[in-house]
Amino acid sequence: MGKYKEILDHIARYVELSEREIAEFTSILKTTRVKKRQFIIQPGFVSEYRNYIVKGAVRVFYLDDLGKEHTVSIGVEDWFFTDFHSYLNRTPAEYFAEALEDSIIIQMKYDDVEELCGRIHSLCQYFRLYIEKALSHSNQRVITNISKTSEERYWDYVNTYPQIANRVPQYVLASYLGISPESISRIRSKS
Amino acid sequence: MGKYKEILDHIARYVELSEREIAEFTSILKTTRVKKRQFIIQPGFVSEYRNYIVKGAVRVFYLDDLGKEHTVSIGVEDWFFTDFHSYLNRTPAEYFAEALEDSIIIQMKYDDVEELCGRIHSLCQYFRLYIEKALSHSNQRVITNISKTSEERYWDYVNTYPQIANRVPQYVLASYLGISPESISRIRSKS
């Protein structure tokens, strides 16, 4: 079971699973390798899985009517991602998920997760606690977006996630923060 | 138990609770009445409760360094609100929650909710499912904020929540959408 060490450690930070529960949980997992620039989720197809990044980096983005990209999330090791709306409602995705590097991800199907959460209380607890944190984080992002200037948002991000900011292309960061790449360039050149 | 009908109906849309579980759950609930303009959460104090609105309207907002208000959420009947970060971490709140009308809210304490979620599987399921939906919604709001113009955001909101838009002051809606009240006024006068 060494191959699922990372995700099991992640869960262990929230709840304790028995040997039997671990076995049941890992039985629904599937490891997938993707190459840089490969899509894991595409509009039109249902986002069947919750995806956990073991190694690499992935961004989720929305392509608007004018062809502009808007990044929903940037994930590296130990992050989950999916098109949540598509995943929860089994409707076609509206977002792309694209590997920014060659990556290894662990995937778990909606039906399997729901079935296990229905049977295993501690797993249900884990997902509840994890998602609550994610929600608090998402709320914070909304407020940051409407209350701070571009420059503040940029430096906040770079200071909070310096390793991610160095790792992803600047235009990805720009579309995550809602700033044009040119403006990011100008902000950087000021100092 | 007629007094908890609304919130129990809300839960019943996600999971089924036994008589005994309903009794345990309602035992941790407390009903509070607040007057218009009264604060339910204030910066500096821990947001102890998850709050459910039975009747009335409440907004949660952040006051920035320059004294500008930024609305995190606008809730009416059948909505939950809290300062999630404060509630989850038992740290002082950063947001205000203010009654926009005389309101009736149901409150449940963090410790009580956690204790019950640890014991009652279906309640844990309920919160998990509800929060997952809230997260998907919050993600959507982030994307709307960075990808649409002020005018689009305004009309989207008014079309999606016409009854809320009519019920709350325009400056509240403005600070929710990240637009100045003057601009909202101009957008409206165009048509």
Add this chain to the structure above:
DNA sequence: AAAAAAGCTTGACGAAGGTCAAGCCCTAAA
């Protein structure tokens, strides 16, 4: 190693929307 693709920078320009200030309107209290 050469060619192509992807990403970053800089400048000129313009539009969207914020700020400030004044006045109006409506509700609720005296």
Add this chain to the structure above:
DNA sequence: TTTAGGGCTTGACCTTCGTCAAGCTTTTTT
């Protein structure tokens, strides 16, 4: 019914930031 306060509107102005275009640098591919 008058007055005060809260909320909304309108105008003038100005700042921020996005767009377009061109050139440069770095990375990837053949």
